Amino acid sequence: MLATLFKFKGGVKPASHKDESTQTPIARAPLPPLLVVPLRQSAGGTPQPLVKPGQKVLKGERIGAPEENFSSAIHAPTSGTVRAIEPRMLPHPSGLSAPCVVLEADGEERWIERVPVNYAAASPDALRDLLRDSGIVGLGGAAFPSHIKLKPGAAGRIETLIINGAECEPWISCDDMLMRERAEGIVRGAAILRHIVSADRVLVGIEDNKPQAIAALRAAAPAAGIEVVPVPTRYPAGGEKQLIRVLTGIEIPYGRLGTEFGVQCFNVGTAYSAHRAIELGEPLISRIVTLTGNVERPGNVEVPIGTPIDGLLKLVSPKADTDRFIMGGPMMGFTLPRTDLPVTKAANCILAASPALFPPQAPEMPCIRCGACTRACPAELQPHEHYWFSRAKNFGKAQEYGIFDCIECGCCAYVCPSNIRLVDYYRFAKTSMRALEREKTASDAARQRFEFRNQREEREKAEKAARLAAKTAAARQAIAGAEKPAAAVPAPAQTAEESAPALPQLDEAKKALIAAAIARAQAQKEGVQPKNIDNLAPEKQAEIREIEARRAKVREIAKTPPEEPV
């Protein structure tokens, strides 16, 4: 029954710290009075708002329309009134702002009409559209729209569907608790996803440090078709590429989708929300968030999307020495710039950090090329080489050595004896390269425009010259036609001067041409507008005549000698 497991190279084994937050069942977060729902919560464009300030909405009502087919819909997490649609700061490492729907809850939790769908009778295309319109995105943290991942790829068909319950990041336990408590929903969701891609088999990969989750899923899984596979606990076993490698032996390179290789991977939370969307008609409006770390009562809560984080933190009481909050886990999460930010679909964990729990790192030392990073790298890169390339801004070399294959899992920096913040160097190199690429695209476009204009001007010039040449040729022909009778007379050996007798005829023709030209010029002249004194009103002309007469008189007087002064 057990599938053969493959290994991925590298990886590390930090202390898991999962027990802290798995002692109590998933709690339900209280409904906050005001929710801030970001319109952009997945890759691929910002959905357009479908509501206006002041409008009343129902729970589950669509408030953001997916842009084309590349993003996912956004829904009202509860019933209430839209107060504003305005840019608000998002939970993002650099505190980006983006349009959000600010919703005042009415506390009534009035649902839209929920329409369950029998997935077995529905076409894959209809189900994909339904998932898109239900806002289903990857809940493992990347929030990639699921309907895109479910499209058949170059391999024609997805043979193996992988459900990712590995949850390899320390401290995070939202997937673990979901698997323990809602295994049946996950299995039903997996069946829907399998139906859409008509996969041969479904493998649920779970790290072997979650025996309860494994048991729960095994109990829920039907006898055939869905296989629960414990995988060795080693970070980042839950990385999509790593889990695919462990379960199937297939390696997906950077920039390619699993579908191209006949395999696709979804988080357990995603499978569960697909089940709710299709079989219960409930769009994705809440998720499970682990609240843990330096807090008094760590645990997992089901949170409506858009709930402010600081409100949630009150539930678990952060300890006094907490100095910051991390969204995500300690290996890949980022420090929240503030805590009054909303929970998004990507928010799997809020981790309270303290200097005791995550001590500040010792000063950075030079790289001694010890190779610890190389042994830890699950992408099988040479991290120390990328460190040198990134530092030296030798981006071409970094790209040649595969820097974009880096998944920023942090293993290299975790093991580095010189305390080098390696991932920061890679982020710098990658963003610099992307910026350069954008600049290059822009300058390429500008150059193309310039070249096109030059070409057009050249072409117009050429056309003009051709027209002129044609005209001249026609004129020459006319002249040549007049010349012809005379041209036959002189002997071939005669020089130009000796051909003078031909001139009279030539002159005749030329005269005709010149006369025609003069006629044209005269016609043109006649066409020219008269000057400002040529056609004046009669009274003006009279005035002018008067002035001229006065002047003549003055001139007459001036001609007579002046009288002797008395």
Place this chain on the structure above:
Amino acid sequence: MNGTSPHLHLPISVRLIMLKVLAALVPGIAVYVWFFGAAILVQIALASAAALAGEAAMLKLRGKPVGLFLADGSALVTAWLIALTFPPIAPWWLTVSATLFAIVVAKHLYGGLGQNPFNPAMVAFAVAIIAFPALMSQWPAVGFTDFAAQLGMIFKSQSPQDAVTMATPLDALRTQLHVPEARATVAGILGSHASFGNIGGKGWEWIALGYLAGGLWLLQQRIITWHVPAAFLATLALIATGFSLASPDRYAGPVFHVVTGGAMLGAFFILTDPVSGATTPRGKLIFAAGVALLVWIIRTFGAYPDGLAFGVLLMNLCVPLIDMGTQPPVFGHKDSKKERKP
């Protein structure tokens, strides 16, 4: 930038690595003292003091945090390796000046920790053996453990008596085999004197085993990988086996080569210097095999008693090329290695 991931870090440091390397040298040093007296401890102390002084001065000159870098232990590793490769009765000024040369020129003038293209300890050895070949060839005879006499040689440059010094087994073998009319054979020379010991020179063979023990511990601690020691010792043994099988009278066998001279120290402690060595797995194999080949050639045909220093330095030169040519394929790019190359 404490806000960026990862927020976790293993409790590991350059200092810890260097301290473990020093600890791994202790068994070999203990055996050294047992067979040749405490002189080696004096040399270690001299080299350490010189290394720390040179390091501190250079750090200050370069405007680097002195305390932080002095505590990393890298200068001590260089110092100990210099002391262990030099004759234990070498005059103090030779050890000190060679160590200073290693730290100041071979390390800091190239940019300090992590930047030196050449193994500093081997630079020191090469400079010393070229400048002072006689002093570098005076090795104590087994059983010469009179500490007062040793101190006299180190600090007062007293001329050693013939009774207390002798050529190392490697040196003896090479010089005697080079005299054709002597009609000496390897077996004859090695059997001629009790000081040749059982397999690689009395005393030296046991010190080599001490280094081996420490080296295996470093492997277990994952401070070093198997590639370099295995490739070095295997290549050396393979070449020695081939030649000694073809002509047993003229060429020493594999066991002798592996446990004599600096082979074992080199395999686990010198060639494994990460800064000046190759970093890719295949690169490490090529690097170590290259050193082994050079060592065997210099030992057998060269003018110097041992070839480790020159072998290492010559291969250090090749490291950038080796690393460039042995880049392993990246995850997902295994069957299309050329695809990555532009």
